[in-house]
Amino acid sequence: MKPRYLVPIIYILFLLLPIYWLIAMSFKTTNEILGGFSLFPQNFTLDNYRTIFTESVWYWGYFNSILYVSLNTVISLIAALPAAYAFSRYSFIGDKHLFFWLLTNRMAPAAVFALPFFQLYSSVGLFDTHLAVALAHCLFNIPLAVWILEGFMSSVPKELDETAYVDGYSFHRFFITVFIPSIKAGVGVAAFFCFMFSWVELLLAKTLTAVDAKPIAATMTRTASSAGYELGLLAAAGVLTIIPGAIVIYFVRNYIAKGFALGRV
Amino acid sequence: MKTVNQHGWLFVLPVLLLVAFNALVPLMTVVNYSVQETFGNNQFFWVGLRWFEEILQSERFHAALGRQMLFTVTILIIEIPLGVAIALAMPRRGFWVPVCLVLMSLPLLIPWNVVGAMWNIFTLPDIGLLGYTLNNVLGIDYNMTQDPLAAWITVIVMDVWHWTSLVVLLSYAGLISIPEAYYQAAKIDGASNWSVFRHIQLPKMKRVLTIAVLLRFMDSFNIYTEPFVLTGGGPGNSTTLLSIDLVKVALGQFDLGPAAAMSLIYFAITLAVSWLFYTLMTRDDR
Numbered sequence: 001m002k003p004r005y006l007v008p009i010i011y012i013l014f015l016l017l018p019i020y021w022l023i024a025m026s027f028k029t030t031n032e033i034l035g036g037f038s039l040f041p042q043n044f045t046l047d048n049y050r051t052i053f054t055e056s057v058w059y060w061g062y063f064n065s066i067l068y069v070s071l072n073t074v075i076s077l078i079a080a081l082p083a084a085y086a087f088s089r090y091s092f093i094g095d096k097h098l099f100f101w102l103l104t105n106r107m108a109p110a111a112v113f114a115l116p117f118f119q120l121y122s123s124v125g126l127f128d129t130h131l132a133v134a135l136a137h138c139l140f141n142i143p144l145a146v147w148i149l150e151g152f153m154s155s156v157p158k159e160l161d162e163t164a165y166v167d168g169y170s171f172h173r174f175f176i177t178v179f180i181p182s183i184k185a186g187v188g189v190a191a192f193f194c195f196m197f198s199w200v201e202l203l204l205a206k207t208l209t210a211v212d213a214k215p216i217a218a219t220m221t222r223t224a225s226s227a228g229y230e231l232g233l234l235a236a237a238g239v240l241t242i243i244p245g246a247i248v249i250y251f252v253r254n255y256i257a258k259g260f261a262l263g264r265v
Numbered sequence: 266m267k268t269v270n271q272h273g274w275l276f277v278l279p280v281l282l283l284v285a286f287n288a289l290v291p292l293m294t295v296v297n298y299s300v301q302e303t304f305g306n307n308q309f310f311w312v313g314l315r316w317f318e319e320i321l322q323s324e325r326f327h328a329a330l331g332r333q334m335l336f337t338v339t340i341l342i343i344e345i346p347l348g349v350a351i352a353l354a355m356p357r358r359g360f361w362v363p364v365c366l367v368l369m370s371l372p373l374l375i376p377w378n379v380v381g382a383m384w385n386i387f388t389l390p391d392i393g394l395l396g397y398t399l400n401n402v403l404g405i406d407y408n409m410t411q412d413p414l415a416a417w418i419t420v421i422v423m424d425v426w427h428w429t430s431l432v433v434l435l436s437y438a439g440l441i442s443i444p445e446a447y448y449q450a451a452k453i454d455g456a457s458n459w460s461v462f463r464h465i466q467l468p469k470m471k472r473v474l475t476i477a478v479l480l481r482f483m484d485s486f487n488i489y490t491e492p493f494v495l496t497g498g499g500p501g502n503s504t505t506l507l508s509i510d511l512v513k514v515a516l517g518q519f520d521l522g523p524a525a526a527m528s529l530i531y532f533a534i535t536l537a538v539s540w541l542f543y544t545l546m547t548r549d550d551r
Contacts, residue, residue, distance in 0.1 A: 007354035011433075012368050015426065018387040019371065021394045025386055037397045079279040086276035091267040098277065105288050106480075107535045109487035109528065111508040115515060116291030139287040142280055200376045202490055217376040231386055238379045245374025246367075253363040 019242070025235035033231050048236035058237065061216030064130065065199065066244065068213065071134035073194040076141040077187065081180065084149035089161070102143040113139075114207045121208055128210045136208055137198045144197065145190040152186025153179075185255045192252045199245060216241060298525035316526035326527065328502070329510040330534075336506055337485045340424045344481060347425070348432025349470070352440055353462070355433075366437075369430040381494025384423045409496065413503035420492050420504050427491065428481060435477040439470035475546040479539055486535050507531055 025033060026048055027041040052058040086092070087099060117136055118127070126132040160182065164174040180187065206218045220237045299316055301309040320326050355365055372380070390396040390408050399407040409415040443465065451461050489508035492498070498505035498513070505513070511531065515524035 004354040005356065008351055008365055008369075011351050011429075012365065015369065015372055015430070017394065018383050018426065021387050022383045033392060037392055037401070039394075075283070079283055082276040083280040086273035089267060090270040090273035090276075092269070092271050092273035095273065098281075102280070102284060104536060104539075105284055107483045107487075107539055108288070108292075108532055109489070109508055109511070109535070111487070111489045111512050111515075111528075113291045113295075114512075115521070116294035117287075119294060120290050135283070136287060138283045142284055146280060196374055199374065202376055202378050217378050220378070220382070234382060235386065238375075238383055241376050241379050242371065242374065246371065249367055249370045249374060253367050 022235050022238050025232060026239045028232050030230060030232050045232075048232045049240075051233060052236055052240065057219060058216075061214060061219035062240065064209075064213050065205075065215040065217070065241075068130040068133040068137075068205070068215070069195055069198045071130055072137045072141060072198045073191050075134055076138055076145045076194045077191060079138070080142055080145035080149055080190065081187075082175075084146045084153055085175070085179070087146065087150045088153035089158070099146075102146060105143050106140050108139075110201070110203045114203055117204060118207050127208065128212050130213045132208045133205045133213060133215070134198075136204045137201060140201075141194045141197055144193055148190045148193060149183070149186055152183045152189075156182055188252050189255045192248055192255075195248055196245065199241075295525045295528055298521045299529055300522075300526075302522050312522065316523045317530065320523060320527050320530060325510070326530075329505060329507050332503075332505065333486065333507040336421070336424075336488075337482060339421055340428070340485050341478065341481060343421070343425050344429045344432050345474070345478060348429050348477065349436045349474070351429070351433045352436035353466070355437060357441060366434070369433055371430075372427050373430055377490035378494045380423065380427055381491045384419065384426075384491075384495050388419055409500075411500055413500055416496050416500060416504050420495060423491060423495060424485065424488070428484070431480065432477045435473040436470055439473035440466060443469045471546070475543070479542060482542070483535060483539060486538075 024039075024041055027044050027046070028038075029043055029045050029047070032038065032041070032043055087095060121127050121132045121136070126135070156179070160178070161174070164178050169178065202215065202217045205215045209215065209218070216237065220234060220241075300311060300313060302312045303309050356362055375383070385393075387393050388396045388407075388409055390400055396407060399405045407415055409419045447465050448461070451465060456464075487508060488506060489512065492504055492506060493509055493512075496504045498509045511524060511527055514520050514527060
């Protein structure tokens with residue numbers, strides 16, 4: 001082993017320590033946690049997880065999160081695919097300004113928008129629905145998806161489009177059956193980033209929901225404060241929020257790095 | 266060469282509508298509030314630019330802005346070189362590459378309030394792994410709920426833990442796009458490791474590093490959830506960054522006018538710095 005590999009190894013250990021601690025906590029009883037320090041769970045218990053899987057407030061939190069995150073990923077991709085195609089293939093009035101304007105939407109602090117978002121979505125009758133959160137997250141996910149997809153599309157030679165037209169394909173048929181499959185890695189990467197940023201964002205999701213669409217992370221903060229100091233339960237819920245992301249990242253591991261490398265800036 | 270085709274606008278329309286709905290309506294609401302005074306009951310009075318003047322002169326805003334600048338500059342100074350160094354040290358191919366990438370991406374996928382909660386239990390003085398080790402094994406007096414310096418260091422270490430991987434992923438993507446032939450040419454010329462880095466790797470990483478600095482700048486400048494869950498802005502006001510202060514004014518005191526004016530100033534600063542950096546970095550390209 002080369003000595004330089006120590007750098008990533010130490011870094012990964014540093015990353016895993018707090019995660020280990022969260023996992024260890026989730027298998028401890030509240031008494032053990034508050035009773036003193038122990039590196040491993042002494043009275044190994046699954047009670048914390050049992051509570052989450054049997055109480056509907058908890059497991060509905062997961063369903064809600066997964067539902068609006070998936071909805072957001074689908075909306076973002078459907079809207080971003082044609083837009084990215086236009087930015088990559090056509091030149092039209094104002095295209096560069098439009099592209100920069102899209103990116104500026106990532107710069108607006110979510111804390112600034114929380115209250116106006118609440119008013120906006122209440123006034124259109126979408127408050128406390130999954131659709132509201134999914135649409136609100138489009139604010140930062142669509143620009144990112146357009147940016148990533150544009151990079152992938154620009155690396156596909158224009159001859160592909162021209163050959164398809166010569167062969168008599170209509171635009172729609174070409175776009176759906178030839179073009180999109182040729183950039184499926186890019187679609188995967190864009191989907192991953194939409195999923196990721198929608199999954200981790202909480203401020204807007206919390207502002208736009210009350211009961212029916214409340215995300216899991218919000219359930220955690222509210223339950224934790226109302227039920228006192230239930231650290232074990234909090235830790236177990238935290239561990240479960242890591243799992244969906246870990247599954248998604250496993251599937252796109254080979255494309256992540258590439259996705260950014262091809263993006264344009 | 267791209268074809269000039271005004272139909273491009275049709276393709277962009279759905280994106281335009283969705284983003285405009287989310288961006289312009291709330292932005293106009295904020296602009297509206299920023300020039301008015303309200304006493305509740307939906308009664309508003311025009312006050313012109315008074316809130317802007319008050320905020321630009323208020324010591325509270327200066328202090329929060331100062332803390333925010335200090336935080337953002339510190340994490341950029343740590344995360345960017347560290348991320349590049351880790352990317353350089355990583356293997357380029359083989360079984361361990363995906364393993365490294367998956368493990369390193371883990372922190373990026375944890376909801377932000379869970380990150381805060383996780384660091385909270387990690388650093389509890391007597392029962393957290395870090396808190397216990399520092400206090401009882403190494404004998405360092407550490408309690409971030411009392412000591413402002415400890416709170417600052419904890420918030421910064423948490424951000425480094427959370428976001429350095431993004432810099433690593435981006436730099437690594439830049440590195441693997443360098444053709445092998447470049448390294449062979451450098452070897453023939455007898456170039457040192459430093460000159461390979463300075464003249465081959467760094468220029469090739471310029472684009473992705475620009476993205477990394479921009480993303481890290483924007484996101485750290487807007488950071489709210491993680492430090493709020495970890496320290497609540499305390500002890501005292503010591504870790505009250507701009508967003509935390511803003512939410513205190515807007516929702517805690519319900520001073521909508523000043524809060525709106527503050528968010529516009531805040532947004533303008535982010536926009537100006539990002540634009541300046543973006544223009545400087547891409548100036549040579551075209």
